[in-house]
Amino acid sequence: MSWHLLAIFAFAGLIFGSFLNVLIHRIPLEENIVFPRSRCPHCRQMIAWHDNIPVLSWLILLARCRHCRARISIQYPLVELTAAILTAATLHRFGLTPTGIALTVLGYALITLTVIDLYHYILPDVITLPGIAVGIVLSLTPWFVPPLANWQESLIGLAAGGGGLWLFGWIFYKLTGKEGMGLGDVKLVALFGAWLGWQALPLIIFGSAVIGSVVGITWILVWGRDRSLPIPFGPYLALAAWGYLHFGPAIYAWYLGRMVMLF
Known part of the structure; x- marks a missing residue:
């Protein structure tokens, strides 16, 4: 795939990333995601089109609102750049195909869920539940190929990811009296099962546990985070799922090769 085409995909990702910022801000507030158009979250002034150019406007305005001069979070350009990289990487890996487009949309959903979970410690049903339904529908459609599931x-992935993880969390709560995993995380894993199949779940769950442990320990030891505070797990699940999409088959092949050598 040519660099020119990748640049077009990345530019499209910037545009979609700007919309993801709208979703991230408005979904937790239960606001309309279409109307009115973008406003400053501080002074509520409408943002002109030339002040809403992805990344560039943030740089030109020196990360401040033109009207009230309040600081604009670095979240906005970071989300836009992440969406640009994700779009180019996904379409380069899977092509401009129904599968590649579907996985790009899944990536946008994961970006949105990740940032919302980091800010609000929730994974909204308005994204996860329709996402599960879409995964099931895609599995019934012949135009979509692996890594999307048949x-x-x-169905097995949905049952194992949702039902199995819910059962694990219930048992953990009964034994310890503490919430081991929120229902939002359970629904997110069910979404991964519906989209990617049961075979993706071991690597996603194990990978997210490793990433979460490393980040959590670092957070506590380096930045002194209170151990009693909750840690959002959705971002680690999302990162592990994205790793599975790009490296899952290679990781499984390496692991099976090691097992064959051992036995």
């Missing part, structure tokens, strides 16, 4: 893998 319908058998999707």
Whole structure:
């Protein structure tokens, strides 16, 4: 795939990333995601089109609102750049195909869920539940190919990811009296099962546990975070799922090769 085409995909990702910032701000507030148009979250002034150019406007305005001069979070350009990189990387890996487009949309959903979870410690049902339904529908459609699951893998993945993880969390709560995993995380894993099939779940769950442990320990030891404070787990699940999409088959092949050598 040519660099010119990748640049077009990345530019499209910037545009979609700007919309993801709208979703991230408005979904937790239960606001309309279409109307009115973008406003400053501080002074509520409408943002002109030339002040809403992804990344560039943030730089030109020196990260401040033109009207009230309040600081604009670095979240906005970071989300836009992440969406640009994700779009180019996904379409380069899977092509401009139904599968590649579907996985790009999944990536946008994961970006949105990640940032909302970091700020609000929630994974909104308005994204996860329709996402599960879409995963099931895609599995029934012949135009979509691996790493998207077929319908058998999707249904087993949904049951294992949602039901299995819910059961684990329930048992953990009964034994310890503490919430081991929120229902939002359970629904997110069910979404991964519906989209990617049961075979994706071991690597996603194990990978997210490793990433979460490293980040959590670093957070506590380096920045002195209170151990009693909750840690959002959705971002680690999302990162592990994205790793599976790009490296899952290679990781499984390496692991199976090591097992064959051992036995």
